[in-house]
Amino acid sequence: MKVLVCDDSRVMRQIVVRTLRQAGFEGLDIVEATNGAEGLDVVASEQPDLVLSDWNMPELTGIDFLTHLRARGDATPFGFVTSEGSSEMRDRAAAAGALFLIAKPFDADTFADTLAGVL
Amino acid sequence: MSLVLNRPTGPAPVPVPHLKAVKDLFEGLTGRDVEIASGADPVAVGGASGSLVGLYVDASMETRALVMFDVALAAYSGAALGLLPPGAAQDAVDAGALTETLVENCSEVLNVFASLFNVPNAPHLKLYSVIGPDDELRADVRELAVRAAPRDDIALEIARYGRGRLSVVVR
Numbered sequence: 001m002k003v004l005v006c007d008d009s010r011v012m013r014q015i016v017v018r019t020l021r022q023a024g025f026e027g028l029d030i031v032e033a034t035n036g037a038e039g040l041d042v043v044a045s046e047q048p049d050l051v052l053s054d055w056n057m058p059e060l061t062g063i064d065f066l067t068h069l070r071a072r073g074d075a076t077p078f079g080f081v082t083s084e085g086s087s088e089m090r091d092r093a094a095a096a097g098a099l100f101l102i103a104k105p106f107d108a109d110t111f112a113d114t115l116a117g118v119l
Numbered sequence: 120m121s122l123v124l125n126r127p128t129g130p131a132p133v134p135v136p137h138l139k140a141v142k143d144l145f146e147g148l149t150g151r152d153v154e155i156a157s158g159a160d161p162v163a164v165g166g167a168s169g170s171l172v173g174l175y176v177d178a179s180m181e182t183r184a185l186v187m188f189d190v191a192l193a194a195y196s197g198a199a200l201g202l203l204p205p206g207a208a209q210d211a212v213d214a215g216a217l218t219e220t221l222v223e224n225c226s227e228v229l230n231v232f233a234s235l236f237n238v239p240n241a242p243h244l245k246l247y248s249v250i251g252p253d254d255e256l257r258a259d260v261r262e263l264a265v266r267a268a269p270r271d272d273i274a275l276e277i278a279r280y281g282r283g284r285l286s287v288v289v290r
Contacts (some may be wrong), residue, residue: 011227087239107143
């Protein structure tokens with residue numbers, strides 16, 4: 001299983017990867033990107049099985065990243081890991097085709113519950 | 120004649136986050152117990168204070184909130200977030216200067232802090248920039264930073280790391 005972790009914060013990418021491991025998802029092949037524009041390239045070149053993406057990022061935001069992916073016919077499973085936890089943002093995420101939205105701060109249990117059917 | 124009640128119109132004001140929400144946020148990000156209390160001395164900004172200032176804007180890019188960390192809280196929270204040893208944070212506090220990694224990590228704490236402003240009906244805020252101790256503060260930011268209210272000045276201790284202060288001011 002290959003997972004793309006897309007976040008402009010290096011420490012948050014580390015925390016997401018660490019939390020995946022703590023949630024029991026071992027042996028994942030992790031690739032990283034620092035914004036949505038880079039994420040689009042990485043999805044094309046690495047073909048991950050899941051994208052975990054922040055929302056607020058420079059260059060291209062997470063929601064624009066997802067919209068661009070779907071517009072080019074790419075159906076890679078996509079979830080947000082973001083400080084944007086409002087119901088409006090959750091609705092926008094779902095409407096754009098996201099599978100889930102995990103709000104920061106999060107814990108391993110949240111990852112385990114949310115990703116159980118995905119990974 | 121019927122009585123017409125005055126109903127509030129327009130969006131709710133940007134809230135000053137509850138202490139419990141601030142405590143939960145730091146505990147969630149650092150995975151450590153956090154002690155928290157209101158009524159601390161306000162964090163000084165600008166110059167050699169060592170403080171980090173998060174500047175939050177609404178959809179029309181207007182500045183609506185500031186969160187100020189003193190050098191101790193910036194160091195301790197940045198280190199705890201990144202699983203750096205407490206000693207590394209203490210060195211920064213003793214030197215009164217934050218490393219690039221601590222600033223980067225603490226910026227992520229400030230980023231996630233935006234979620235505490237985003238309650239239903241209030242304007243949606245996001246972190247626009249983080250102003251370091253060596254950066255020039257705009258006059259309007261400086262003016263907002265020292266406003267008497269609405270604000271909260273908070274002392275916060277992260278277990279195994281240490282105690283620092285943060286100030287939140289909204290408009």
